[in-house]
Amino acid sequence: EAGVVQSPRYKIIEKKQPVAFWCNPISGHNTLYWYRQNLGQGPELLIRYENEEAVDDSQLPKDRFSAERLKGVDSTLKIQPAELGDSAVYLCASSSQGKGYTFGSGTRLTVV
């Protein structure tokens, strides 16, 4: 089966610019997650979707971050405007109840 697909793999933008990341989960996985991983740290949960519903977005900085999963399949995470501190790897993962996560390869964001 195809894994979790993310794009782009790398993105370099200037601060204050907008940026968007895309994720397509494993087919049939109804749970989708966005994580942020800073250098030398473990992933930190930003938001979790069950189908199209965001059921846990308590760690999402809502002043500049937004996410959507309109049809309950693929998802987009957006940052507007980006700040220097947003530089990190943004990981998408999906799971099906009772099974472990599968992570995508991530998008490495550099804000300059």
Added chain:
Amino acid sequence: GENVEQHPSTLSVQEGDSAVIKCTYSDSASNYFPWYKQELGKRPQLIIDIRSNVGEKKDQRIAVTLNKTAKHFSLHITETQPEDSAVYFCAAPSRASTGGGADGLTFGKGTHLIIQP
């Protein structure tokens, strides 16, 4: 929310020796504990997980033990090989989980395992 502490941050062992990484968690209701391996520049990959209805699980050279009373769990790697060099992360559900796998995870800060030839 859940708090996961992991140590050591760096572990260097001779090839062929064993390595042990330990984690503690704070939420006594947590019942799913995965371990991930992340090689440089790659995605975290699940290597083993354990649910709270068992105390130990083994998969070839990798084993995980769980002590629910003390709220800690450990990863054991025996007969270490060069390809075991990576960063290892433990995790626990961010909120109390009844089934595991669907809830968000809180990760430890990682252990950089170095296998010396």
